[in-house]
Amino acid sequence: MPTFHRIPVRLKSCRYDLRIGSNHLTSLGSAVRSLRLGSHPVVLTNPTILRTHAPAVARLLSRSGFPVRTLTVPDTERSKSLPALSDLLSRLADLDRPGRRLFLVLVGGGVVGDLGGLAAGLYRRGIPYLQVPTTLLAQVDSSIGGKTGVDLPQGKNLVGLFNQPRLVFIELSFLRTLPDRQFRSGLAEVAKCGVIRDPEIFRFLERTSVADLRRDEKRLGWLVARAVRVKASVVEADERETRGIRTILNFGHTLGHALEAATGYGAAYTHGEAIAVGMAAATLISLRLRLIPASSAERLLRLIPHLGLPIGIRGPRPGISEILRAMSHDKKWQAGRNRWVLPTGIGRVLVRRDVPERIIRSVIEELRAGFKAGS
């Protein structure tokens, strides 16, 4: 039997497991069988994963006696749209027959997970689905917590649902084919989990090189399980983001989201890279407000480049006014203020709405000038 970590997620509305392991795909069929999700699995994936890992997932389900069908969506932000959602729902209806009980198996990164989780929530007022994330970012972050959604021209993730999966199946060997930049991008969310809740994660990252981590799936498994546990515990405490607790997951995201928006969600910053810059910004703000000891701030600002992630804003664009404008369009913007998740140490954060704009401006300028630790 392949070994894996099993982490239960206990929510008010439901309960499900996160399973994390290397080469434990063989256990997927029986896991799905015992959950009694339905009769007809539909694998949703993207063209890249269709060439690499999706066939293995489909084969496993076939061997367990399921008649598997596979659908693909392009792996671009354009798939996170209402036209793509309509198209997917229509293709699900085409596969449906009286008496069939469809369920979705989402094999891919954040796009497949966000779109597919939404479609699963809507088709016939909800069919079961499971997440089989194939990027580090999806494994430690987007596949967990039940947030699904698509974008509108007016903004990101404006249409969506909280819809929990019935199982999150994390296969670490899938990460072997992940490009290095994507792997590092995922590490930004892992580091985030360390800063907001778990100093052990932080210390581990400080003492490990990215190259070593990619070679050692056992240690990677420990790290992913640890990060996933942070996310799961925050989601357990605040499933639908109504109690303010889930806010801490937005550490690094206030500036990060604005940076992504101001650069048109292009290749300039991956999500993890934007979050990395955002974490640096929040740390500098904490320093200015004397919320964090200088030694902790230094460790934080050293870890980001250690993981091969950016700590500064490169180039003249976007300008400060573009960044501030993007920040004022943030979903969490209220009464002329952004919400900032600020570190007070390694493993501790607090949420503030009263950061003076002059401090935000000056920190952004500092990041643009090329913060020393990052150069």
Place this chain on the structure above:
Amino acid sequence: MPTFHRIPVRLKSCRYDLRIGSNHLTSLGSAVRSLRLGSHPVVLTNPTILRTHAPAVARLLSRSGFPVRTLTVPDTERSKSLPALSDLLSRLADLDRPGRRLFLVLVGGGVVGDLGGLAAGLYRRGIPYLQVPTTLLAQVDSSIGGKTGVDLPQGKNLVGLFNQPRLVFIELSFLRTLPDRQFRSGLAEVAKCGVIRDPEIFRFLERTSVADLRRDEKRLGWLVARAVRVKASVVEADERETRGIRTILNFGHTLGHALEAATGYGAAYTHGEAIAVGMAAATLISLRLRLIPASSAERLLRLIPHLGLPIGIRGPRPGISEILRAMSHDKKWQAGRNRWVLPTGIGRVLVRRDVPERIIRSVIEELRAGFKAGS
């Protein structure tokens, strides 16, 4: 103070009130205020109601200090589509600004309620909404229970959510402008509530003429409150249709849905008329299976025409094979069988999957030949 009935709906996920009264619209503003739904109400309605009752609702909300915006959708089944949903979500985003908290006020019949309730569930992963139903059918049935949805070319209501409103506000005076055929159509669902759960409703309908009922809002209020209570109690026992209890609300719907589908959801049958024929069919099946005393079946078959509702299938089309084919496409079709809700008396039903096809065929032929009690 205007008097009204207040019926609480207590669900696992939430709790809200149904308020039923005549000329009690003045209490809407304070009710909405005290629920703290948000800062910016968006009234969603259709062109007919925009000319009649929607302005009064908007005015009331304005007087309570809310900046009201109004959106309309055509009152046709075509509005229950993914393109119409996309369009509505985009119009909501256009009205949105950082710091605003939108909520939806759905003033109309089933189309506005089904589309608007779905949009409310999806916009920003859910904004609050309230139902202000303006047809009898919506007041006693579709506005209660949280079922929302749109159609796909492949089938009705294939895309949707269970999404409960925060308040259902039933204003009986809105029904004064309702065409007679629509009023009678709503009475079919009221009669259904009598048959499945509440003999008092049934006896009341037997002793009342439709014309009298339209003239007497006090008695109408009693009837609507009573029907609504049946629906609410069934929904309380089985919020998401997972426990088989909610099935009894489908009394009359097995053949009814098929009749609507086989006639292209056109003018041949309103929903209530199709359900009326379906209730007659279920009663005849019960008789054949000796599940119901002949005297109860006779009362049932007499009540339908007494309410001005059809009891037979007119004309050569749809043929029996078209009807049976439509039935086999029903969402509830399983293992070659339809599910039938069959009356065993006035106020009692049971659910059967084993009705022999020859009985179904012969009952449909009987309905087509023009069942005596209905001619």
